Amino acid sequence: MKNMKITICIGSSCHIKGSRVVVERIQELVEENNLGDKVTIKGAFCMGKCVEGVCVTINEKHYSVNKDEVDEFFEKEVLANIE
Amino acid sequence: MKIRKFDTKVQHLKYKVLREVARHAWAGDLLEKVTDIPEIIVPGNTATMRCCVYKERAILSKRVKLAMGGDTENKNVIEVISIACDECPMGGYEVTNACRGCLAHRCEDVCKFGALTFDEQQKAHIDKSKCKECGACSKVCPYSAITHHKRPCQSACKIKAISMDENKAAKIDDEKCISCGACVYQCPFGAISDKSYILDAIDIIKNSENNTKYKVYAVVAPSISSQFTYAKLGQVVTGIKKLGAYTTVEAALGADMVAMEESKELVEKGFLTSSCCPGFVRYVEKNFPDMKENISHNLSPMARIAKYIKETDESAKIIFIGPCTAKKAEIQLDKVKPYVDVVLTFEELQALFDSRDIDITTLEEGVLDNASYYGRIFARCGGLSDAVVEALKEQNIDDFEVKGISCDGIEECKIALIKKNKNLIDVNFIEGMACNGGCIGGAGCLTHGAKDKSEVDKYGMQAYEKTIKGAVGVFKSNENK
Numbered sequence: 106m107k108n109m110k111i112t113i114c115i116g117s118s119c120h121i122k123g124s125r126v127v128v129e130r131i132q133e134l135v136e137e138n139n140l141g142d143k144v145t146i147k148g149a150f151c152m153g154k155c156v157e158g159v160c161v162t163i164n165e166k167h168y169s170v171n172k173d174e175v176d177e178f179f180e181k182e183v184l185a186n187i188e
Numbered sequence: 189m190k191i192r193k194f195d196t197k198v199q200h201l202k203y204k205v206l207r208e209v210a211r212h213a214w215a216g217d218l219l220e221k222v223t224d225i226p227e228i229i230v231p232g233n234t235a236t237m238r239c240c241v242y243k244e245r246a247i248l249s250k251r252v253k254l255a256m257g258g259d260t261e262n263k264n265v266i267e268v269i270s271i272a273c274d275e276c277p278m279g280g281y282e283v284t285n286a287c288r289g290c291l292a293h294r295c296e297d298v299c300k301f302g303a304l305t306f307d308e309q310q311k312a313h314i315d316k317s318k319c320k321e322c323g324a325c326s327k328v329c330p331y332s333a334i335t336h337h338k339r340p341c342q343s344a345c346k347i348k349a350i351s352m353d354e355n356k357a358a359k360i361d362d363e364k365c366i367s368c369g370a371c372v373y374q375c376p377f378g379a380i381s382d383k384s385y386i387l388d389a390i391d392i393i394k395n396s397e398n399n400t401k402y403k404v405y406a407v408v409a410p411s412i413s414s415q416f417t418y419a420k421l422g423q424v425v426t427g428i429k430k431l432g433a434y435t436t437v438e439a440a441l442g443a444d445m446v447a448m449e450e451s452k453e454l455v456e457k458g459f460l461t462s463s464c465c466p467g468f469v470r471y472v473e474k475n476f477p478d479m480k481e482n483i484s485h486n487l488s489p490m491a492r493i494a495k496y497i498k499e500t501d502e503s504a505k506i507i508f509i510g511p512c513t514a515k516k517a518e519i520q521l522d523k524v525k526p527y528v529d530v531v532l533t534f535e536e537l538q539a540l541f542d543s544r545d546i547d548i549t550t551l552e553e554g555v556l557d558n559a560s561y562y563g564r565i566f567a568r569c570g571g572l573s574d575a576v577v578e579a580l581k582e583q584n585i586d587d588f589e590v591k592g593i594s595c596d597g598i599e600e601c602k603i604a605l606i607k608k609n610k611n612l613i614d615v616n617f618i619e620g621m622a623c624n625g626g627c628i629g630g631a632g633c634l635t636h637g638a639k640d641k642s643e644v645d646k647y648g649m650q651a652y653e654k655t656i657k658g659a660v661g662v663f664k665s666n667e668n669k
Contacts, residue, residue, distance in 0.1 A: 115662040116435055117555040121652045125661040148662055149500050150405065151435035155555075 109144045109187060112162045116151035119158035123172030127159045130175040134183075143187055193418065193538060195635050198378035201237075202251065203539050204229050206386055209255040210543030213390045218256075225252050247272045251381065258383035264362040265383050265516040266369060272379035273357040279337040280321055283312045286333035295325035295334065344374035346599045347471065364474065368467040368598065368622040369513030369631025382513040382631065386540060388530045392505045393432035402503040403434040407493055407528075409510030410440040410559070411567040411627040413647030414640035415534045421647070422553025428537070429554060430546050433507065440559030440651075442493030443566040443575065444659040450484050451579035455588045457482060459616045461605075462572055464488050466518035467622030468601055476605050487524065489566060490515060494527035496663065505529045509537050511630025514622065533632025557652045560659035564648040568641045569626035570594040571648075573619045575656065582657045592617040597624040 111131060115124050128148065135144050152160040157169040163182055170178045194200050208225045212218040226248035230241050238244045250269045253259075258267050289310035296304040296312070303318035304325060312334070314325070326334040341358050342350050349364035350371060358371075358379060371380045396404050406428045416424045428436050446464065454460045463469055463484035472483055487495065494506045508515060508531045515531045518524050532540070541548060562578050565571030573592040580588060593615045595601040601620040607613040623629035628640040653659040 115558070116437070117557045120662070121555065121557050125653070125658065128662055147500060150437050150497060 107143055107145050109140075109183070110147065110162075110164055111144060111183070112147045112149050112152075114150070114152045114158060114160035115148040116155070118151075118155035119160055122158045124159045126172040127161065127170055127175055131179060131183075134176070134179045138184065140183075140187060144183070193634055194535070196376075198376065199535060199634070201229075201378060202255075202381065203535060203542075205248065205251045206255050206384060206536055206539035207543045209252060209384075210386050210390060210540055213387055214394075214543060218387075222252060222256075223249075225249075243271070251378075254381050255384045256387055257385060262362065263520070264360065264365055265367050265513060266360060266365060266372060267381060267383060268358050268360055269379050269381060270353070270355070270357040272377055274377045274379065275356040276339045277337040278339050278342065278352065280316065281314055281319055281323065281326060281334055281336050283314060284333050284335055286331045287311045287329075288331055288333070290330070292330075294328040294330070298324045298328045300324070340374045340376055341371040341380055344370040346370070346597070346602070347475075366467040366470045366474075366598070366622060367514040367517040370598075370623070372513060373631045373636070382516065382533070384532075384536055385516065385530045386532065386536050389507050389532055389536075389540070392507065392529060396432065396434075396505065398432070399434040402505055403501055404432060404505050404507060405494075405497050405501075406433040406436040407439050407442075407490060407497070407506055407508045408436055408556070409490070409508070409512070409567065409627060410438065410443070410564040410644065410647065411511045411630065411633065411640075412509070412534065413564070413567070414628050414637065414643040415511070415634050416538075416548065417635065417637075417643075419548045420553055421556060423548040423551045424537075425554035425556045426551040427541050427546050427548040428509070430551070431540055431544060436554070436556055437493060437497060438556060438558040438563070439489045439493055439508065439510070440563035440566060441659060442487075442489035442491070442496070442563075443572075444560050444563035444656045445492050445496070445663065446486050446489050447562055447572070447575035447579040447656050448583070448660055449486050451576045451583070451585070453484055453486065454576065454590065454617055455580070455585060459608075460484050461618040462620055464566060464572060465514070465621050465623075465627075466512070467514040467598065468595075468620030470514070470517070471598060471601065471622065472605065472620070475602075476609060479605065479609065487527075488515075488518065489563070491518070491524045491527050498527060507532060509534065511623075511627050511633040513631045533630075534634050535632050538634060558659070558662075559651060560653040560656050561648040561651045562656050563659055564651055565644060567627045567644045569596040569621045570619070571626065571644075573617065576617060576619075579656050582655055590617055591615045592619060594619045594621070596621060596626070597629075598622045 113128050159170050161168045161170045212221045226245035230244045235241050301318045303315045305313050349361045353359040425436050461483050490508050498504050506529050508528050519528045562575035573594050577590050595604050
């Protein structure tokens with residue numbers, strides 16, 4: 106059962122901070138770690154915290170992710186918390 | 189008016205009506221105040237537009253009705269205000285007193301239909317039964333003595349959907365009409381108008397209770413880059429937020445998606461006509477039923493991005509803001525209805541700003557950047573074809589040659605369709621834009637300027653994403669649901 110929902114902001118502000126890179130990298134990492142059946146990835150237009158972009162939420166909890174630090178984020182917040 | 193926001197005084201008058209209606213709608217007292225609006229706009233007893241203030245107010249009350257959605261019995265989003273029609277002369281080509289009865293008779297020589305005759309004074313006369321309205325005689329007369337009397341609405345309507353009713357007022361054939369709004373913009377008396385759905389937009393915004401009940405997304409057409417020239421685009425974006433939208437998304441991102449999908453469809457089918465322009469699509473469906481299968485089955489960029497937004501947020505409400513009156517008709521279609529809740533024009537957006545006293549020139553600049561260069565240039569004629577070629581390149585499909593034709597205005601569309609139907613042109617892709625210049629020539633634009641095309645190109649260049657693939661890259665996020 107899918108139990109983790111990752112939402113990445115693809116609104117304008119996050120987009121120019123590189124949300125596409127974040128989307129693509131998280132997507133790759135999910136595949137590499139065979140988490141496709143546990144993780145749902147979604148896009149959202151604006152999460153209302155534009156200055157903190159790129160905005161990402163995991164099961165409603167908010168994170169600010171730098172496009173160059175996706176791997177660290179994934180390890181710490183996704184891999185560590187997956188059942 | 190300190191700043192010139194509109195091309196014509198007709199637009200300005202329409203705007204004043206929209207603004208007043210909106211003001212009362214926000215205040216919640218529209219029903220009580222609606223009958224006062226004509227007098228608010230035309231106070232006192234000196235007429236400035238018509239024979240008397242009473243006629244002016246009578247027409248204004250009709251404009252108020254249109255601002256509130258117009259005649260619900262009539263499905264067409266374009267309507268004639270019969271009492272506002274000045275019943276312009278429509279006699280066709282006529283010889284005036286300026287004819288000097290010369291010897292050359294160039295008019296006679298140039299007329300292929302033998303329609304010119306001469307009286308004893310050698311003055312020209314046109315036989316109406318023979319005249320085909322080609323205008324050649326008028327062009328060659330050295331005294332400019334031959335004038336043309338055709339109603340501006342009829343001249344504007346290239347598909348000939350406008351005629352005259354029994355009282356000589358303009359009449360629209362709603363079956364033929366593609367709702368492009370050319371007549372709306374061209375009628376010098378403002379006697380034809382698009383219906384407005386600003387009240388629906390205001391309701392959606394109000395009922396969202398500051399985007400807490402559901403979120404209101406504004407989707408803006410890329411032609412916005414040539415509008416609101418008195419302010420910066422980022423200020424317009426902030427203005428839309430101040431009006432009550434949760435966020436603004438570029439329809440051009442939908443255009444990027446359409447370019448990807450449409451290019452593949454083109455390769456599959458071998459011949460395609462574009463599906464972005466609702467006026468063009470309707471025209472093809474009505475007049476070239478054999479080609480119906482070749483109309484791209486893709487949604488328009490507006491509907492495509494709206495569909496995507498609703499996939500990310502099920503309760504989203506979507507307000508599309510663009511240059512187009514035909515989009516108001518497009519969202520009545522079953523396949524578009526679920527995605528877009530209301531369509532506004534740039535004219536209406538300006539009225540909404542001012543109904544809330546939002547002076548966008550004083551606002552900070554918001555950010556609007558979702559689409560690529562190619563998605564953005566859909567706003568001008570030729571952009572869609574460029575994007576389709578690019579999309580094939582980016583997908584490494586190199587064994588298919590796009591032979592495209594970009595039709596600028598419905599007349600060019602018609603010619604291309606006739607030729608294609610008879611196999612007289614070697615094209616496999618017809619980009620059809622009902623308005624001259626493409627969307628930047630739309631009837632709902634504030635201004636229609638010569639520089640608009642370069643403004644769109646400039647806006648395209650500023651896009652963060654340089655490729656279509658880059659822009660649609662974000663969509664991966666919803667693919668593995």
